[in-house]
Amino acid sequence: VIRVGQAAQAPPFPVAAKGALANAQLRRNVRHATNVIRGKRALVVGEMPDWEQLRESAHAIKDHVVRHLDVYLEQFEENCTRAGGQVHWATDADEANRIVISIMQSAGGSEMIKVKTMTSDETGLNRALEAAGLVPHETDLADLIIQLGRDRPSHIVVPALHLNRTEIRDIFRASMAREDLSDRPEELAAAARQFLREKFLRVDAGFSGANFAIAETGSICVVESEGNGRMCVTLPRVLITLVGIEKVIPRFQDLEVFLQLLARSATGERMNPYNSIWTGVTPGDGPQEVHVVLLDNGRTTVLEDEAARETLDCIRCAACLNACPVYQQTGGHAYGSIYSGPIGAILTPQLQSMEHSRSLPYASSLCGACYEACPVKINIPEILIHLRQRLVDAGETPAGERWSMKAAAAAFASDRRLRTAQKVARLAQWPFARGGRLTHLPPPLNAWTDHRVLQAIPAESFREWWAKRERGGAA
Amino acid sequence: MSTSRDVVLGHIRRAIAGLNTPRTADYEAIPRGYIRSGGLDPRDRLELFQSRIEHYDGGVHRAVEAEIAATIARVLRARGKRRLVVAGGLPRGWLPPQFDWIAEAEASNADLDRSDGAITGCSVAVAATGTILLRHTDADGRRALTLIPDYHLCVVFADQVVETVPEGIERARSVEAGSLVLTTISGPSATADIEMTRIKGVHGPRTLDVVLVGGLP
Numbered sequence: 001v002i003r004v005g006q007a008a009q010a011p012p013f014p015v016a017a018k019g020a021l022a023n024a025q026l027r028r029n030v031r032h033a034t035n036v037i038r039g040k041r042a043l044v045v046g047e048m049p050d051w052e053q054l055r056e057s058a059h060a061i062k063d064h065v066v067r068h069l070d071v072y073l074e075q076f077e078e079n080c081t082r083a084g085g086q087v088h089w090a091t092d093a094d095e096a097n098r099i100v101i102s103i104m105q106s107a108g109g110s111e112m113i114k115v116k117t118m119t120s121d122e123t124g125l126n127r128a129l130e131a132a133g134l135v136p137h138e139t140d141l142a143d144l145i146i147q148l149g150r151d152r153p154s155h156i157v158v159p160a161l162h163l164n165r166t167e168i169r170d171i172f173r174a175s176m177a178r179e180d181l182s183d184r185p186e187e188l189a190a191a192a193r194q195f196l197r198e199k200f201l202r203v204d205a206g207f208s209g210a211n212f213a214i215a216e217t218g219s220i221c222v223v224e225s226e227g228n229g230r231m232c233v234t235l236p237r238v239l240i241t242l243v244g245i246e247k248v249i250p251r252f253q254d255l256e257v258f259l260q261l262l263a264r265s266a267t268g269e270r271m272n273p274y275n276s277i278w279t280g281v282t283p284g285d286g287p288q289e290v291h292v293v294l295l296d297n298g299r300t301t302v303l304e305d306e307a308a309r310e311t312l313d314c315i316r317c318a319a320c321l322n323a324c325p326v327y328q329q330t331g332g333h334a335y336g337s338i339y340s341g342p343i344g345a346i347l348t349p350q351l352q353s354m355e356h357s358r359s360l361p362y363a364s365s366l367c368g369a370c371y372e373a374c375p376v377k378i379n380i381p382e383i384l385i386h387l388r389q390r391l392v393d394a395g396e397t398p399a400g401e402r403w404s405m406k407a408a409a410a411a412f413a414s415d416r417r418l419r420t421a422q423k424v425a426r427l428a429q430w431p432f433a434r435g436g437r438l439t440h441l442p443p444p445l446n447a448w449t450d451h452r453v454l455q456a457i458p459a460e461s462f463r464e465w466w467a468k469r470e471r472g473g474a475a
Numbered sequence: 476m477s478t479s480r481d482v483v484l485g486h487i488r489r490a491i492a493g494l495n496t497p498r499t500a501d502y503e504a505i506p507r508g509y510i511r512s513g514g515l516d517p518r519d520r521l522e523l524f525q526s527r528i529e530h531y532d533g534g535v536h537r538a539v540e541a542e543i544a545a546t547i548a549r550v551l552r553a554r555g556k557r558r559l560v561v562a563g564g565l566p567r568g569w570l571p572p573q574f575d576w577i578a579e580a581e582a583s584n585a586d587l588d589r590s591d592g593a594i595t596g597c598s599v600a601v602a603a604t605g606t607i608l609l610r611h612t613d614a615d616g617r618r619a620l621t622l623i624p625d626y627h628l629c630v631v632f633a634d635q636v637v638e639t640v641p642e643g644i645e646r647a648r649s650v651e652a653g654s655l656v657l658t659t660i661s662g663p664s665a666t667a668d669i670e671m672t673r674i675k676g677v678h679g680p681r682t683l684d685v686v687l688v689g690g691l692p
Contacts, residue, residue: 032670049510050510053510060506068498069487069491071498073483074484089479091482140668142668158668189669189674214655217654219654219655226664226666227679231678235623255644257507257509260640269661271640273660274659274664277655277657282611296482296483303490309490
């Protein structure tokens, strides 16, 4: 089954957004966090004279990879295998989860330490592990907060950004038996360090996603800040890495582009504290049983649509979330997907063959801030419009909208009809017009006016005014 | 029955059919208009490196080659560190007397956890981002060495410091070693997961000192 977390069961965006908008604390938390990241990002991006060239290169590399994806995946597999790694292929979420569980069962351990990975949220791995009697421990601070609080991630890079320090303190107090904890961030981070240290040193199996898989060398690269990632990929005996097939890059050298773009875009740092790169098994250093699971789960379907396939270029920096005026108001949960914000609005429905999450391509004002922020230059607004087009072509629009659009098309088709339509509308609008504005129209037009204010049709159209002026001038 | 591998590769090939331009030429046509090598003179490059490390709250201690051991002694005393694990390939001459030096080969992960810190060299360093790159050969130590202890002292030579990230990646690639294992370190571990407040030191070493050798005016 192709699955993107629980997106298929999520309520439509307008319904979920209503709840989020009513939560003032959530909105304050989201606004604060996105403002801070955007400010930091602007500073460190501004100091790069070659930022645009880096974006161009990144876009071109990703475009190149997509056009040769089969070759690069085979190259990755060959080189990883030669270095002692074991490569597995999964067509969908369930198959990936089954592979991970069977590796765990033959390795004999029951616990797993995990470094933050969106991809395992996508496949619903933790649930599958728990159902098989295995125990996953999230080790990224934000993921730990989410796991202990039985919450859902609301941001791609900072998953607990919707919670403030007091809410986090309460979660830690309840689940770590630490009534003494204050809400000082330093103290909360220290509590996480203490809580996890014993697990890092004891647990036999580690799990990670991948920011990049390098075809030329068969290596995996994981980008992180806290050191929990290094712990997970270094200390256990067994290491499993789940990689979306679009994460492959041709050569080690290409990291010089992506590593410059990713940290500045994601957290506003010149470089994130740690990058870990490893290749299969290194005798005497790190895990001695290394697995890589290559995951499709709808990605090849995205690949089929030429106008939208650059969705797969995403490096998950979340700069588009922080820049988005819609995300800033609603936060991530309203999108119903672990991939939220503008990139989530195009990725989530496409991964599911446009069969679920159909409201997401409309969760945007098309202002273009996401495109401007994107370090790999994904033209998100254009893809949003393209996906809306696909939904319209499939007859997925409400009857009211179809009716209005048909009527508008007919009216705009001839000069005579437009004039008639204007006259009719001018007459019909009078019970609803207040001070030159239309705020409440009857159904089905209320679908528009429930959320937006329309200008009333003026007493005189431009063409009428023009005709009158011509006559006046001639006289 | 076809395997999942065949299914995935088959889907990809159908989806991209007709797009397969010659791969090598296509790769070489990727525009690379970004800055590859820096223009700073050596002195300014080292100053930039120092200021970046300090920006991350790391310490930088300049030394001439003859005074490596004395500088290390001074830094460790100021930090109150006594028992340190030493990377396998680190020259013994760098280690001052009156400290407890534990050989990396004899230290288990639990020993690393109980030690006061680790002392290593590095493979290359990048000034623009204040980054230390470890290929985990010779004096870099194995990966756990610079991860489990709460303190890391890294000896960096002036001629190991390049200006840009592309230069650093190129140098790291040219370090002779087996298959690729690389850790990059940019300041002590950190998180901003709670209200975007930067907190230094979560799971990796909370304190980083760099002894920067040579290149003094």
